[in-house]
Amino acid sequence: MSSPNISRKRRATVIGAGPVGCLAALMLAKRGWEVSLYEGPLDPRSSLFKSTAKQRSINLAISHRGIAAMHAIDGSMAQRFMQTAIPMKGRMIHHLDGKLYSQLYDRDGQCINSIDRALLNENFLDQVSASENIRVFFRHKVQAVDFESKNITFENMNTSRNTTASFDFCVGADGSYSVVRRQLMRVVRMDYQQEYIKHEYIEFKMPASQDNEGHLNFALDPSHLHIWPRRSYMFIALPNQDHTFTCTLFAPSEELDRLDTQNIFLNWFKSNFPDALQAIGEKNLINDFTHNPRSPLICTKSNPYHYKDRAILLGDAAHSMVPFYGQGLNCGLEDVRILDVLLSQESVMSTVSERTEDREDERLMRALSRYSQERHKDLVAITELAMANYVEMRHLVTTPIYLARKALDNLLYTLSSTQYRPLSYLNMLLSTELYAENEPRGWLPLYTLVTFRPDVSYDTVRRTVARQSAILTGVGYVGAAVLLGVAGVWMSYATRSRYR
Numbered sequence: 001m002s003s004p005n006i007s008r009k010r011r012a013t014v015i016g017a018g019p020v021g022c023l024a025a026l027m028l029a030k031r032g033w034e035v036s037l038y039e040g041p042l043d044p045r046s047s048l049f050k051s052t053a054k055q056r057s058i059n060l061a062i063s064h065r066g067i068a069a070m071h072a073i074d075g076s077m078a079q080r081f082m083q084t085a086i087p088m089k090g091r092m093i094h095h096l097d098g099k100l101y102s103q104l105y106d107r108d109g110q111c112i113n114s115i116d117r118a119l120l121n122e123n124f125l126d127q128v129s130a131s132e133n134i135r136v137f138f139r140h141k142v143q144a145v146d147f148e149s150k151n152i153t154f155e156n157m158n159t160s161r162n163t164t165a166s167f168d169f170c171v172g173a174d175g176s177y178s179v180v181r182r183q184l185m186r187v188v189r190m191d192y193q194q195e196y197i198k199h200e201y202i203e204f205k206m207p208a209s210q211d212n213e214g215h216l217n218f219a220l221d222p223s224h225l226h227i228w229p230r231r232s233y234m235f236i237a238l239p240n241q242d243h244t245f246t247c248t249l250f251a252p253s254e255e256l257d258r259l260d261t262q263n264i265f266l267n268w269f270k271s272n273f274p275d276a277l278q279a280i281g282e283k284n285l286i287n288d289f290t291h292n293p294r295s296p297l298i299c300t301k302s303n304p305y306h307y308k309d310r311a312i313l314l315g316d317a318a319h320s321m322v323p324f325y326g327q328g329l330n331c332g333l334e335d336v337r338i339l340d341v342l343l344s345q346e347s348v349m350s351t352v353s354e355r356t357e358d359r360e361d362e363r364l365m366r367a368l369s370r371y372s373q374e375r376h377k378d379l380v381a382i383t384e385l386a387m388a389n390y391v392e393m394r395h396l397v398t399t400p401i402y403l404a405r406k407a408l409d410n411l412l413y414t415l416s417s418t419q420y421r422p423l424s425y426l427n428m429l430l431s432t433e434l435y436a437e438n439e440p441r442g443w444l445p446l447y448t449l450v451t452f453r454p455d456v457s458y459d460t461v462r463r464t465v466a467r468q469s470a471i472l473t474g475v476g477y478v479g480a481a482v483l484l485g486v487a488g489v490w491m492s493y494a495t496r497s498r499y500r
C-alpha cells in the first residue's frame with residue numbers, strides 16, 4: 001500500500017519589515033503560506049524604540065501605483081492607511097522674488113498623497129501582527145543565506161547568538177544595502193550596478209503657525225508639494241497631519257562642504273530661500289542643520305532578481321532610485337502586486353507535499369523567472385526617469401521653454417484623450433492583471449502616466465513619452481521654421497519699403 005501524500009503549508013521567510021517586506025508577507029499569508037518576517041532593529045511601535053530612536057517625521061508621497069498594490073492585497077487596509085494621508089493637487093513653485101506659481105499635477109484633479117513614513121510602517125506592522133499566518137521576529141539581523149540547503153542564519157540581538165531557520169522561499173526586502181542581495185550574488189550570475197549621485201539631502205522641519213486664538217495652521221498651502229528650484233540645488237516641503245511640513249534640502253556635496261559654519265549656512269539659506277526661512281525660523285533651521293545628518297542618494301540596478309524556485313529581491317533591495325519622481329516606495333509596493341499576479345497566473349500552490357518537497361517547483365520557478373524577465377525593463381525605466389526628473393524639479397520647472405512645452409503637452413492631452421480612469425476602477429482591474437494597457441490611447445503627459453496610470457507599465461510609459469516627445473520637438477521645429485519664415489518675409493518687406 002502506498003503511503004498517504006501528506007502536505008504542509010509552504011514556508012516563506014521575508015527579510016526586512018519595511019513597507020515592502022510587510023506587504024510581501026501579507027500577500028503570501030493571504031495566499032495561505034506560513035510566513036516568518038525578520039527585522040534587524042527593534043519594533044518601531046515599542047516604547048523602547050520610541051525613547052531611543054531619533055524621532056523625525058519623514059514623509060513621502062504615495063500615489064496610484066502604491067495604492068493599487070496595497071488594494072490588490074487588502075482593499076480595506078489600503079483605505080485605512082490612506083485616511084492618514086494629505087492629498088496634494090500640484091507643485092507650488094517658490095521663485096526667489098517671493099512669487100508663487102501653482103502647477104497642477106493632473107487635468108482631472110487627481111492628487112499625490114503626503115504620508116507619514118513612520119506611521120505607514122507602524123500601520124503595516126499592526127496589520128502583519130494581526131495575521132494568523134505571519135510570525136514577526138524583531139532584532140534578528142540576517143547574516144548569511146544558504147540557498148542550496150534553504151537555510152538562513154541570523155544574529156539574534158536579544159541573545160547575541162546566531163540562530164538558523166529553514167525556508168522554502170526567501171524574500172529579500174532588506175533595503176538598499178541588502179544582505180540577501182549580496183548572498184544571492186554568490187549563486188546567481190547577477191548584474192549589479194551602484195551609483196552615488198553628486199547630491200546629498202538634509203531634512204528640516206517647518207513648524208505649524210498659530211492664529212490669534214492659538215489654533216494651529218499650516219505655514220504654507222497644504223494642498224501642494226512646495227518646491228524652491230534653484231538650478232543646482234532645491235528645497236522641498238510636504239505637509240504633515242499635525243500642520244507641520246517636512247522639508248528636504250537637496251544640494252551637491254561640494255556646495256554643502258562649503259557651508260561649513262552655521263553663519264555661512266544661514267546667510268546662504270537666507271539669500272536662496274527667504275520665504276522658507278521666514279516660515280521655519282532661524283533657530284529651528286540652525287538646530288536641524290546642526291543635528292540632522294547629511295544623507296547620500298544611491299541608485300542601484302540588479303538583474304535577475306530571483307534564484308530558481310526559492311528566492312526573490314523586492315523593493316529597494318532590488319532597485320534603489322533617487323527620490324525625484326516620488327516612486328521608490330510606489331514601485332516597491334508594485335513589485336509585490338506583480339509577484340502576486342504572477343503567482344496566480346502560474347497557479348503556484350500554497351502547500352507542498354512531503355513526497356515532492358525535495359524537487360524544484362516548476363510553477364514557482366516559472367513565476368519567478370517571468371518576474372525577472374518582465375519586471376527588469378520597467379525597473380530600469382523608472383530608475384532612469386527618476387534621475388531625469390531631478391533636473392526638471394530643480395531647474396526646468398522655471399524655464400519658459402519647459403512651461404511652453406508643458407502647456408502644449410496639456411493642450412494635446414485635453415484635445416486627444418478623453419479617457420479618465422478613476423483609481424477605484426484601476427484598483428479592481430489590477431488585482432488580477434499585470435497591466436491593462438500595452439499602448440495607451442490618446443496623448444498622455446509623462447507625469448500622469450507615471451503617477452496616475454498604474455495600468456501602464458513604466459517601460460510602456462517611457463516608450464510612449466519618447467514617441468510623444470519626438471512629436472513635440474517636431475512641432476517645435478515646424479513652429480520655429482514658420483516663425484522664422486514670417487520674420488524673414490516681414491524683414492524683406494520692411495527693407496524694400498524703406499528703400500522704395
Ligand SMILES: Cc1cc2nc3c(=O)[nH]c(=O)nc-3n(C[C@H](O)[C@H](O)[C@H](O)COP(=O)(O)OP(=O)(O)OC[C@H]3O[C@@H](n4cnc5c(N)ncnc54)[C@H](O)[C@@H]3O)c2cc1C
Binds near residue numbers: 059173174177201328
Ligand atoms: C529622501 C527620500 C525621499 C523619498 N521620497 C519618496 C516618495 O516621496 N515616494 C516614494 O514612493 N518613495 C520615496 N522614497 C523611497 C522610499 O523611501 C523607499 O523606496 C522605500 O522606503 C523602500 O522600502 P523597502 O521596504 O524596500 O526598504 P526599506 O524601507 O529600506 O526597509 C528595509 C527594512 O529591512 C531591514 N533590514 C535591513 N537589513 C536587514 C538585515 N540584515 N536583517 C534584517 N532586517 C534588515 C531594515 O531595518 C528596514 O526595516 C524616498 C527616499 C528618500 C531617501
